[in-house]
Structure formats: C-alpha cells, structure tokens
Amino acid sequence: MKPQYWFRWLSMQGVLRAAVRKQARAGDPLARYLGGAGRPADSFALIDELRSRGRVTRVPLATFTADHELSRIMLRDNRFGKIPPGTAYTNFTAVSNWLIRTIPLPANPIEPPSMLVLDPPQHTKLRRPVTSAFTPRAIARLRERVESVTDELLDAFPGNGSADLVASYAAQVPSAIITDLLGFPQRDRAMFLEWGDRIAPLLDIGVDWRRFRRAFAAQDRMDAYLGAHLDRLRQDPGEDVLSSLVSSGELDDRELKATVGLLMAAGFETTVNLIGNCVVRLLEHPDQLARLRAEPGLWPNAIEESLRLDAPVQITARIALEPLELGEVALRTGTLVVSSLAGANRDPAVFADPHRFDVGRENAKDHLSFGSGIHVCLGASLARMEAVHAIRALFERFPDLRLEGEPKRRDTFTLHGYQRLPVRLGRAAETAVS
C-alpha cells in the first residue's frame, strides 16, 4: 500500500467522514441516514422524517430528496452533473481534480475515468462502446447460460441440507455470467468476488481508513491483473466484450481498466443483493410466494416489487451545474443534492401503501432502483433476467426452503443486501424450470 494513499483518504474521505459524524451527533437526520452514527436501525423512519420537511429539504450536509418525481427530474436533467463520491464535501472540484492528478490511485469505479462519475462528453465516450453488449436483445441470448449456471449450482446443494444462499448461490450466478461476458477464466471468479467485496464500500460516503486501504489494496491487485489480461488480449483476442473493446482502440488502458472494473464490480456487487433481498422477502411473506406458485406469470413483477421495496443501491447524488430550481427550492451552482432512491421507491404519492410487499402491484416497475437518465443502469436487463430465473428456479427446486437463523445484513450503506443468508433447503423437487 503506497503511503500517499493515506493522504488521498484523509483529504477525500476522512474529512467527509468527520463532517458526517459530527452532523449525526448533532442530530441531523441526513447524516444519521448516511450512517454517521453507525448503520441506522430504521432508515425509513429517517427518510420519512426528512420527507416531512418538504419534497426537497436543505440540511447542513447537502440538499436531500426522497421525492419520486423530483428525483427522476434531477436524474434526467443535464443541468445536474456527477461528482466523484468523496469529493463533494468541499465543492472544490479543482482541489479534488488536483488530488486525483497528483496522487493517482489505480483505475476504480468511483473516480474518472469511470463512466459512473463522468458527465458528457467523456461519459458518452466511455459508455457508448459497451452499450450494445447490454441491450435487452443481447441479454436474452445469455438466458441459456444463466439456466445452466443456476442448474449446476442447485444440483451442487446438499440434499435436504443447509446452505448460506449468498455465498453459494446469490453471489455465484451474477459473477459467473459477467466473468463469461467479459471473457475472464471462470477459475479466477473466487478472486474477483473477494476483490468485489473489498471494493464495494467505496460507494459509501466517508469510508474509514481501514476499508479504504483494503479496497485500494484490492484495486492495486486488480489493476495488475487487468494490465496483464489486456496485454494478452492484444496478442490473442477472444470473442468477448472486452476483446472487441481492446481491438477497437477507442479507449486507452486506464479507461479500459476503469470500464471493466466498473462492469465487474457492478456485475458482482448489486445483483447478489437483489437475489438475497427478494428471497428473504418471499420467505417472510409465504402468501406472496403462494401467489407466485399459483400465477408464475407474476415472477417478473415480483422482481420489480423487490427492487422497489429493497433498493440494492440506496442513494445517488448530483451537483447543480448552474443556478436552478428543484421543486420550489432554489439551488446555487455546486449544490450537492442527495437522492434516496430507496425513499423515492416508497413515495406515498406514487405507490399506495408503500411499505407493503405486493408481488401483484401494478406500478411496481416505476421504481427508481436502476436510476434514470443518461446514467441509468447499463446492466438492468441483465440483472432482471438473472434474478427472475435464479429466484424462480431456487423456489421450484426447493419448495420447502426456509430460513435457518437470522440473515445477516452487509455493513455497506449504499449497497444494500445480505452478507449471509442461512437456509434449510428441504427436499429437492424433480421439476425443471421452463
């Protein structure tokens, strides 16, 4: 670990961390929501408290909204821009840009040139070359592979035994598919999963030094791995997404590493949460599971309802690029606006009885869990397809599946899901999923 990383942490995360904790101690609900006083026991109580102050509310740390309509407007309005997480506290974009230049970190998902934190035209340059691999039509072609991966995993479960569904299933399905898609060897998957787990906390606000260090130690190793892999592809390209990206010559090495690293991290660290969250909801709501058994056509809608109720990515943020109004609130240039996607998904103005899990909810798919606008999730079709198949196949194979002990939540804030999901599998049914 390079010693100058500590300075980067201190100036970009450490100061922010101190500010969030100080505001949390002073009772600021946004700072408490963001985990300034440890993971909030009931984040929806804090969201509702903020919501009761208005559709857009100013608190010391930032401007906040959990309003569905205004969040969507913000995400789709190009007068709002991106800012790398961990740099927003100062609004000193010039300072953070200077730090990024003078103390470079390995290419990573939360800093340029990651498309996730770039505005056009750089954003367009990074996103365009990979878009065609993630269209609904391209993803439909992966369905058979998803089926064979889930079948193999389900076959490997011990008959009538116990399992941790996160480690042995929810994490394995998406990681196997993105590993294939990007053309990496499947034998490296366990290593990628470990890196993903270490890098995931970087999406949080005010990451502590220990996690930052662990994340960038993993990023360093991933950087070296990707460098060697890109060299190999230049000599001997394959049929995969990454090979065609390398051959096109559109992106330089750092841009390639940032793009691939983001796709891997997003592929590994988000769908796992969707699968885990949805399985837990269904186990806790046997009436909803029974409805799915009676009406299997509702499975896709059940996945949308799970995405709505348990947003796997809880928040996003933008800055105002010019003076403008959001709702009735005037924002100055540089104002940071935090949108709770999880809160927007439970906006009572859009979703009736918003805290209720209802697999038949007619407007479930109106959630904002994949964001909106130019940064809308590139992997949404892939995540949906994987989740529908993986969860349905699991319940069809193990109809008596039940929780065995308390599921354990991940300790990340932005990424929301389970770390451990102990289950008793019960008997295995013979039925194959069509």
Ligand code: HEM
């Ligand atoms: C349930 C699973 C997933 C959820 C909930 C999710 C959520 C999101 C959200 C909310 C954003 C927008 C962030 C923002 O506007 O600030 C996003 C962006 C993105 N997602 Fe996903 N994602 C998921 C799965 C995936 C998968 C499987 C991939 C790819 C393999 C992926 C790739 C990306 C990429 C590349 C972006 C950045 C797009 C851009 O900045 O233009 N995601 N995702």
